[in-house]
Amino acid sequence: xxxxxxxxxxxxxxxxxxxxxxxxxxxxxxxxxxxxxxxxxxxxxxxxxxxxxxxxxxxxxxxxxxxxxxxxxxxxxxxxxxxxxxxxxxxxxxxxxxxxxxxxxxxxxxxxxxxxxxxxxxxxxxxxxxxxxxxxxxxxxxxxxxxxxxxxxxxxxxxxxxxxx
Numbered sequence: 001x002x003x004x005x006x007x008x009x010x011x012x013x014x015x016x017x018x019x020x021x022x023x024x025x026x027x028x029x030x031x032x033x034x035x036x037x038x039x040x041x042x043x044x045x046x047x048x049x050x051x052x053x054x055x056x057x058x059x060x061x062x063x064x065x066x067x068x069x070x071x072x073x074x075x076x077x078x079x080x081x082x083x084x085x086x087x088x089x090x091x092x093x094x095x096x097x098x099x100x101x102x103x104x105x106x107x108x109x110x111x112x113x114x115x116x117x118x119x120x121x122x123x124x125x126x127x128x129x130x131x132x133x134x135x136x137x138x139x140x141x142x143x144x145x146x147x148x149x150x151x152x153x154x155x156x157x158x159x160x161x162x163x164x165x
Contacts, residue, residue, distance in 0.1 A: 034143065034144070034145055034146065034148075034149035035143070035149070036140070036143070036146050036149075036150070037140055037141045037143060040139065040140050040146070042150075044139055044140065045140075045146045045147050045150060046147060047139075048135070048136060048139060048140055048146060048147065049146065049147025049148070051132055051135060051136075052132065052136075052144070052145065052147070054128075054132075055128060055129065055132045058124070058125060058128050061120075062117070062120060062121070062125055065113075065116060065117050065120055066117060068113055068116075069113035069114055069116070069117055072107060072113045073113065076103065076104060079098060079099075079102050079103045080103060082095075082098060083095045083098050083099045083103060086098065
């Protein structure tokens, strides 16, 4: 529920502040990089949009691998500190156990997290980006984000209809 400073006032607008056309960017149409080449139909634009969306998901996955790398490295540094603290507290056997079983351990057999990222890049991510780029080149002269540019133009057209005098 929204709180109001004065009784009877309307709830805040979810639409945000009004914008004039200069704040909305180029209203004339997409720039050359995002303009649909001749002969590219809606079905192709939709398929390329889905392919690019899949690529964006792999980029997010790669980012999560990087986060795993950073978090695992941080945990390993904390383990080293825990080993030191256990020894200082007189718990050498437990310190030895943590050091032997966990400190610097491979996350999968033979690999640390940086190697997982390298393997992902080498076997999946680079191939994915190359194929996505090739398909865009083959079908749309390499143009990117055609589906988004189409959505942008539709939104601008709706906005013009609602703001026309």
